[in-house]
Amino acid sequence: MTSRKHHFETQSVRAGSDLSKKNGPLATPIYQTSTFEVTDNDEQLRATHTDRFYTRYGNPTNTVAEKAIAELESVDAGLVFSSGMSAITATALALLKAGDHVVAQRDIYGGATKFFSSVLPRFGVETTFVNTIDYDQHTRAIRPNTKLIYVESPTNPTLRVVDLHRIAGIARKHNLISMVDSTFATPINTRPAEFGIDLVMHSGTKYFAGHGDLICGIVCGRQDLIDQIHEARTTFGCNMDPHGAFLLLRGIKTLAVRVQRHNQNTLRVAEFLSQHPKVRAVNYPFLNSHPQRALAIQQMHGGGGVLSFEVDGTGEDARRVAESLSLFTLAPSLGGVDSLVTIPVLTSHAMISAEHRQKMGVTDQLIRLSVGIENADDLIADLERGLAVVSPVREHAHVS
Numbered sequence: 001m002t003s004r005k006h007h008f009e010t011q012s013v014r015a016g017s018d019l020s021k022k023n024g025p026l027a028t029p030i031y032q033t034s035t036f037e038v039t040d041n042d043e044q045l046r047a048t049h050t051d052r053f054y055t056r057y058g059n060p061t062n063t064v065a066e067k068a069i070a071e072l073e074s075v076d077a078g079l080v081f082s083s084g085m086s087a088i089t090a091t092a093l094a095l096l097k098a099g100d101h102v103v104a105q106r107d108i109y110g111g112a113t114k115f116f117s118s119v120l121p122r123f124g125v126e127t128t129f130v131n132t133i134d135y136d137q138h139t140r141a142i143r144p145n146t147k148l149i150y151v152e153s154p155t156n157p158t159l160r161v162v163d164l165h166r167i168a169g170i171a172r173k174h175n176l177i178s179m180v181d182s183t184f185a186t187p188i189n190t191r192p193a194e195f196g197i198d199l200v201m202h203s204g205t206k207y208f209a210g211h212g213d214l215i216c217g218i219v220c221g222r223q224d225l226i227d228q229i230h231e232a233r234t235t236f237g238c239n240m241d242p243h244g245a246f247l248l249l250r251g252i253k254t255l256a257v258r259v260q261r262h263n264q265n266t267l268r269v270a271e272f273l274s275q276h277p278k279v280r281a282v283n284y285p286f287l288n289s290h291p292q293r294a295l296a297i298q299q300m301h302g303g304g305g306v307l308s309f310e311v312d313g314t315g316e317d318a319r320r321v322a323e324s325l326s327l328f329t330l331a332p333s334l335g336g337v338d339s340l341v342t343i344p345v346l347t348s349h350a351m352i353s354a355e356h357r358q359k360m361g362v363t364d365q366l367i368r369l370s371v372g373i374e375n376a377d378d379l380i381a382d383l384e385r386g387l388a389v390v391s392p393v394r395e396h397a398h399v400s
């Protein structure tokens with residue numbers, strides 16, 4: 001973990017840039033080039049280990065984004081990838097070998113679940129999935145060949161909060177690498193390295209990029225691990241395109257103010273929904289009713305921009321609510337300035353069995369909102385109108 005020089009609002013805008021630079025462009029230029037010219041062959045040899053050799057290895061625009069990310073997460077170094085999934089897969093393949101074992105939480109992102117449960121076994125790496133908040137189960141799952149403990153916090157779509165300090169402690173005790181998917185938290189709300197986590201991963205597609213116009217991934221953390229992952233990224237060819245890195249950098253400049261607004265709006269929406277007669281339950285870390293609220297307050301500066309809630313009705317009602325909203329666009333993904341709505345059983349969790357979904361708390365009535373940075377009163381008014389379509393279940397029961 002590295003120490004922090006400035007506050008997060010300042011870091012968001014200025015991190016990664018060389019503050020002593022003079023007579024240069026204010027915005028980071030896009031090095032839209034696949035290769036770099038050298039003066040002679042000695043120079044060529046020196047360039048091989050820099051970001052001015054060949055863009056699959058590295059690129060100066062990407063380097064600025066990587067430095068900014070490492071600074072925001074208070075870690076040694078960072079890497080950008082062509083997607084969040086390529087960040088996860090390249091990291092796992094860089095650090096694991098046949099015969100190794102992984103402990104992962106049950107609630108992790110569906111794509112990661114698929115990779116750990118059906119791709120890695122083909123390469124001789126097994127994963128045990130454990131109850132997300134039962135830490136004794138995590139410890140019991142550890143074997144002599146366990147190498148990695150993989151978690152996600154807060155989780156999608158039920159917003160469980162994972163005790164990162166405990167996970168880091170378990171990893172240290174058993175000599176494991178700890179890795180967290182911190183996409184929902186962002187470094188503005190939680191910096192996992194401060195709790196002792198070795199590697200932090202993000203789907204940069206979400207809050208880092210922030211405008212719903214980019215797919216990218218991020219891994220950052222300990223230098224020795226980042227060096228190994230860098231080599232894998234080069235071999236697999238999943239570095240980010242420099243034009244995308246420019247857009248990512250542009251997003252990072254407003255990350256702090258956007259996330260603060262997401263936090264405020266989402267808490268307001270969560271409080272509104274938790275009082276609504278047609279809502280059965282609301283999942284949001286900073287709500288009084290959240291089972292891990294105390295942990296969330298201790299570990300997070302804000303509850304984030306995603307919540308989920310169950311309508312007091314049927315799955316059909318939930319679908320009708322989602323379709324009747326106008327400011328919440330019916331679309332997968334999250335973390336952008338525009339508010340979005342999805343039904344997890346139809347999107348992110350469609351491939352998971354009904355029984356497994358039930359265990360995770362993902363019901364047919366569950367709706368997930370990614371709350372944007374619009375005016376909270378407008379968003380609440382939209383939800384009020386949308387929820388009017390829920391059938392009055394109880395009254396019907398009385399009439400019949």
Ligand SMILES: Cc1ncc(COP(=O)(O)O)c(C=O)c1O
Pocket residue numbers: 083084085086109111152156181183184202203204205215216217333
């Ligand atoms: C929590 C989380 N992790 C990882 C991913 C994968 O990221 P990407 O879609 O950028 O590959 C997603 C995508 O939705 C996600 O929500």
